[in-house]
Amino acid sequence: MPGMGHPLQTNNAFILSAFHRSLFHQLLFVLLIALVVLVAWNTLRTVQYRRAVAAGGSMPSSTAYPYPEPAARRLLRISFGLIWLFDGLLQAQASMPLGLPQGVLNPSASSSPGWVQHIVNVGTTIWENHPIPAATSAVWIQVGIGAALLLAPRGRWSQAAAILSVGWGMVVWVFGEAFGGIFGHGLTWAFGAPGAVLFYVLAGILVALPERMWETPRLGRIVTSVMGAFFVGMAVLQAWPGRGFWQGQAHGATHPGTLTGMIQSMAGTPQPGIISSWERSFASFDASHGWAVNLFLVIVLAAIGLTLLSGRKRIMRGGVIAAVVACLADWVLIEDFGFLGGVGTDPNSMIPMALVIVSGYLAIAYLPVRMEAVEPVQPATVENPVATTWWGRLDPSYAFRAIAAIGAVAVVLIGAAPMAAASTNPNADPILAEALDGTPNLLNSPAPPFTLTDQQGRAVSLASLRGQTVVLTFLDPVCTNDCPIIAQEFHQADEQLGSQAHNVKFIAVDANPIYLATAYTQAFTEREGLAGVSNWLYLTGSLPTLTQVWNSYGIEVGVSSAGAMVAHSELAYIIDANGHTRAVLDEEQGSGGSDQSSFTQLLTSQVEQVLHP
Amino acid sequence: MRRHSPAPGIRRRWRRSAAALAPIALVGASVVAAPAGASPPAPAAPLAVSATTTAGSWVSVPMGHLNDPLNTFWELFYRPLGSSSWTLVTPQGVADNGGLVLDTTSGSAIVGFEPSQDLKLSPLAASSNGGAAWNPGLVPQELAAAPDALAGSPSIDPVALVRSDGGQVLSLSPSLTSSHPLTSGTDLAATAAGRACGMARLTAVGVDSLGHLLLGSSCTHKGQAGVFENLSGTTWSSAGASVPTQFSSSRVVRLTASTSGTSALLEAATAAGHSALLASWREQESLTWLESTPLALASPGALVASGTDGSGGYVVLTQKKGGGLAVERIERGGAWETFAAPPAGTEAIVADGSGGLDAIAVSGARFTDWALAQGATSWVKGQSIEVPIEYGSSN
Structure with missing residues (x-):
């Protein structure tokens, strides 16, 4: 959360x-x-x-020292x-x-x-x-x-x-x-x-x-x-x-x-x-x-x-x-x-x-x-x-x-x-993320389908991304801590993948049941410096559609009262080119830059394993 | 050229002296490294505000663990006119540890969330029914940390003041989901009016009852007050406000409009560092400004909270010299009036619209309303609300 x-x-x-x-x-x-x-x-x-x-x-048995x-x-x-x-x-x-x-x-x-x-x-x-x-x-x-x-x-x-x-x-x-x-x-x-x-x-x-x-x-x-x-x-x-x-x-x-x-x-x-x-x-x-x-x-x-x-x-x-x-x-x-x-x-x-x-x-x-x-x-x-x-x-x-x-x-x-x-390695060791979140859960099951709208207002379905590896997470566009950090971790993982990233889509789905319009996902994308990242998509939709997607991916979303942010599960799904979920990573954030860097390393290595099984 | 070596004995003594001097140099460095007293930056205007309108009163106060920013939650309460009960109406869906900005001048209420932690934009929420329901909106940048960073009017689209560019002014769409820039503090500082005031940055936005946009700023020139307008549509000029020449700098803390005209609350400082609050009012027809007498502050930043009474007057909560709080009120065109010291824990003051005051005291998650009826000399405890604060939710 x-x-x-x-x-x-x-x-x-x-x-x-x-x-x-x-x-x-x-x-x-x-x-x-x-x-x-x-x-x-x-x-x-x-x-x-x-x-x-x-x-x-x-x-x-002699010595050379005079004293x-x-x-x-x-x-x-x-x-x-x-x-x-x-x-x-x-x-x-x-x-x-x-x-x-x-x-x-x-x-x-x-x-x-x-x-x-x-x-x-x-x-x-x-x-x-x-x-x-x-x-x-x-x-x-x-x-x-x-x-x-x-x-x-x-x-x-x-x-x-x-x-x-x-x-x-x-x-x-x-x-x-x-x-x-x-x-x-x-x-x-x-x-x-x-x-x-x-x-x-x-x-x-x-x-x-x-x-x-x-x-x-x-x-x-x-x-x-x-x-x-x-x-x-x-x-x-x-x-x-x-x-x-x-x-x-x-x-x-x-x-x-x-x-x-x-x-x-x-x-x-x-x-x-x-x-x-x-x-x-x-x-x-x-x-x-x-x-x-x-x-x-x-x-x-x-x-x-x-x-x-x-x-x-x-x-x-x-x-x-x-x-x-x-x-x-x-x-x-x-x-x-x-x-x-x-x-x-x-x-x-x-x-x-x-x-x-x-x-x-x-x-x-x-x-x-x-x-x-x-x-x-x-x-x-x-x-x-x-x-x-x-x-x-x-x-x-x-x-x-x-x-x-x-x-x-x-x-x-x-x-x-x-x-x-x-x-000499500026990136943190993945062991920190594993210590924080546990080791990734490896699977091989069909990923639940969805059709949502990206930050530009275009319809995007999971089926349309067949042939590409999808890294999927759920972010609140107005959340004050973990979500911006996770977005940056995705950005860094994209950069670390280098040329391999051309076949990878990094996708976030809106996890705030109040701030649903594309205006919010678009503003978040721009403020996080992701507007120029061609394989980044921030998807949203109507509340019933989103609720269905949240449920199908096991994402709990709860509106808190009295000035607190929306609470939601933080998971990243790695879906292979055939539309199968291959790994699920817990994204609970630690308290420092090392934890973030470490999660980025873990995510990158998991994506690479799906790209090159 | 070959140098003459000193005699061996002298050289030895010199080396010993040099070696012995090193620790003394260490002592000197340490004494020099002691922190020097630096002048503190000008504190931001407090976000604890109240606003009384023809429909009711609003108040925004910090609650929770006030010494821990991530466990300080800002809560918004509303009381309909004629009622004695406050209702918790904080908009949901956003962590508000950074503070709330409230605007009620457009008839409905718009609340802006100050960004905190890693959020780089400011969500909005608007309500036309006293906070019973809210519609989301957005300022796509970081809202300025000022009580009047949002302004609305029935006649023009809402405007927002954001932090970039010396204070950039954005015009928001009626749906509050898109915006476009109008001007910025940097641009304004370069105008003749900005130069005359010695403008540093924009500190407030307001819309007068005729729908004209007004901008408030800090000024670093003697006797100047930074209130600007753009009647021609092309050039920003001074709206004519000023402060007494004893003040070498000033800052617009509040900039509000009512049916009676525009009002400004300014904090001004002398060259010797003495601060005071001043209220200024502009007559609707003559466009001339009337200035109040200064209200001396114990120190710069002693203003704790402010409120508007809906007819051009202000009520303020200030820190007294030597501790304790003071409540003062000034009505449009009047003089500062001091009231009985408010109860402990008071975080905001409300002018109730009928001549009385409310002191909002906060203790952790408990909100308590203390009332001071018109002419009374003691505060009377009223309603208490236990707010369900989710501590740790922003950590």
């Missing part, structure tokens, strides 16, 4: 089943890659061992590797295919200027059009990047993994976090500015730097200075008058202050009751002590920033500890752990931020110590034939890590390839 359109629920069983099926299929590929990695490594080890035993030599991996770099690489893995697993949540655009992408851009929303909308549209490839790709890309960071050997392999992390991080920061909200109003450290993934990007850049840069405290000082300036800047922003942070909800104000409002909205998201309870308690505390809470926050942020900028290790250590405590408190009390609620994509910004600050401090306080007695790469000798080949000289650990890194990149490609293919 028009006016009864409904959006797909995020837990739609049809979509969920397809998502899980797709994840499972890709998991099989991932397991295959893991198997190949293990077999390759084992083969290498076996060959090395046999050759070594045969030659009476030893397995290669262990710097503590700061190791912290960043391992922690962000684990976070990417965790984020990848979060992407496998059931709500992701349909829930992410409305639950995460659009809200994150809602307070940003139009140009940011426009950019985010590009990503949102791709996700909405192709929810299954998009959701599964996010899983495997992030799992692959995490694995690559964790497993890739030091040097260029590890740097390459970090660059991969930076690249994907930028994509997520722009399209998923709307630039972390930095162009929107209400920017505040307390709510995770400037976006969690920007810290992933920062960490990736640091890991991607040549390792020699970690040999001196300089890099650490740059990191702590940047973070110090960031905290001072955030303190200034927090203290800026007129941004609503100094107000709680005291003195009978009708609207809560900015921070109180944010915490209250977070408390309302789906999560365990105990966490909601903490949030509400803190929101209530902030509501009654908004000024004091903000003053405390400003002082804490400024103090952390100044200590990090001080450049003195002992003072900085206190600042780092304070920053970690503040980040953890914010993570629990305000950010709500970030990943709960079904569409949480990451643990939010506080943990990554704290890790970057700690790594900056470690890079100053714990410089890598050169190992004096490092053995150089085992030289090839005549006595050790294993080392005469390039693979024979490989350190087994290095070999394993290199093979694993290749496997991790393959996992990234498993995710990225289908998504890349899907994103």
Whole structure:
């Protein structure tokens, strides 16, 4: 019925089943890659061992690095590797295919200027059009990047993994976090500015730097200075008058202050009751002590920033500890752990931020110590034939890590390839329409005959269209929502059929028992841009004639009272050249452009099947 | 030419400073990105209207969930002269979430449906028996969102004002199923009369009792009122209306004709942003205009509803400064008269034709008529109607 359109629920069983099926299929590929990695490594080890035993030599076991991996770099690489893995697993949540655009992408851009929303909308549209490839790709890309960071050997392999992390991080920061909200109003450290993934990007850049840069405290000082300036800047922003942070909800104000409002909205998201309870308690505390809470926050942020900028290790250590405590408190009390609620994509910004600050401090306080007695790469000798080949000289650990890194990149490609293919297709996947309306009902029965009048006043009968495929629907010429959309879907299907459309007639029959004259079908045709479409017909007739046609096609039409539109069944019949109904499609409309595009795809494919059985 | 590199220490400090400045720039950008207070666009004239004719009174009010456009349904009620009972007469077959436009000047009633959602044309419905039966019709474009976007007269075909082209005026066939364009706001703005007024767009159509088409517009020049006529049949000229020179802009909100002559209700604004309502009447014989004193409005767009009394007078419902509603009436050639504050939920005011007023209060699907008899100081609750609204039918 028009006016009864409904959006797909995020837990739609049809979509969920397809998502899980797709994840499972890709998991099989991932397991295959893991198997190949293990077999390759084992083969290498076996060959090395046999050759070594045969030659009476030893397995290669040396390393080319004069010092262990710097503590700061190791912290960043391992922690962000684990976070990417965790984020990848979060992407496998059931709500992701349909829930992410409305639950995460659009809200994150809602307070940003139009140009940011426009950019985010590009990503949102791709996700909405192709929810299954998009959701599964996010899983495997992030799992692959995490694995690559964790497993890739030091040097260029590890740097390459970090660059991969930076690249994907930028994509997520722009399209998923709307630039972390930095162009929107209400920017505040307390709510995770400037976006969690920007810290992933920062960490990736640091890991991607040549390792020699970690040999001196300089890099650490740059990191702590940047973070110090960031905290001072955030303190200034927090203290800026007129941004609503100094107000709680005291003195009978009708609207809560900015921070109180944010915490209250977070408390309302789906999560365990105990966490909601903490949030509400803190929101209530902030509501009654908004000024004091903000003053405390400003002082804490400024103090952390100044200590990090001080450049003195002992003072900085206190600042780092304070920053970690503040980040953890914010993570629990305000950010709500970030990943709960079904569409949480990451643990939010506080943990990554704290890790970057700690790594900056470690890079100053714990410089890598050169190992004096490092053995150089085992030289090839005549006595050790294993080392005469390039693979024979490989350190087994290095070999394993290199093979694993290749496997991790393959996992990234498993995710990225289908998504890349899907994103080049501007049309939505038909699965959305099937999830909304069910799969088409396939038949092969004679279509009921009719003779009606088209928008030009000419008589048209179904029998006169024998030899052509007819796509038949029922539209109200003065309906305000579904009917104009269905007409546009027919128009788009006509365009997508291209040259095949010359043998197809797209026909609508008037479904309003009051607005029956050809003036209405003609005006509708013109206003919908269909006047120039030669194979479009909008038919009408007397009420008794129309009633007979409606009944014969099972179309229910009801006049509603009190300003509501006429309610009628929304079905599309595909009638073949012999006058037989071959498919019936439910046309209930969803709530967005993706649903319409998806129905167009479904309709086009069904017409093609009738044209080319 | 090779540049001298700065000393290593200086370069290092510069880089650290630059790196440290980036987050500060972020803060600056964020403060700059805060929304600035922009002046709001001029609000459209409210579609909640009433009209009292020699046969009876009509009133069109929004009902349902008024904070949800898709669950706000406009309902039309009719009360025959001498009766105390309203009847729900909303024409069927079209979703009216966009609002209704009502014209009763031709003797019968014509209702236009403002387009909403994806509808790109405006269905019509006409009744000659007080809404007991309706005949369908159509404006093949989007009707302007103005209370006087339709006008009729016993002597000429109905006209409609649509949104395109600065307000295009269409002449409708008597059957209301075909139309042809007469003129447009863009064309009118280019005439000498349009330039003199600083015309922005057409806002109302009317037909005087002699069957002459009148057009109302917004004007951006001081002291100008945009009422135009085309007596020669070839050139549009000012009908002679004006507003006091203290007003730097004006807009015709209502343009109505009665047996006594033509009336206009205008909203005018000073350069300082103070708004007021003014009524103007044209004498049938001398063709001169008589202006009322201004009625100060709390803010631009404070007009909530308007009604015509059938003899050139208006009754208005306005938002008061600090909240609450006010009811004012002006009779032809008279002065603004203020009445007791209407009951909560009042959405429209009706001049009952015998000196009294009706306040139509809406609460969800409930329509309640409150009456204020001539000379009385308090509103008396009258008839209530529970309207069968189909919530969700337009979602």
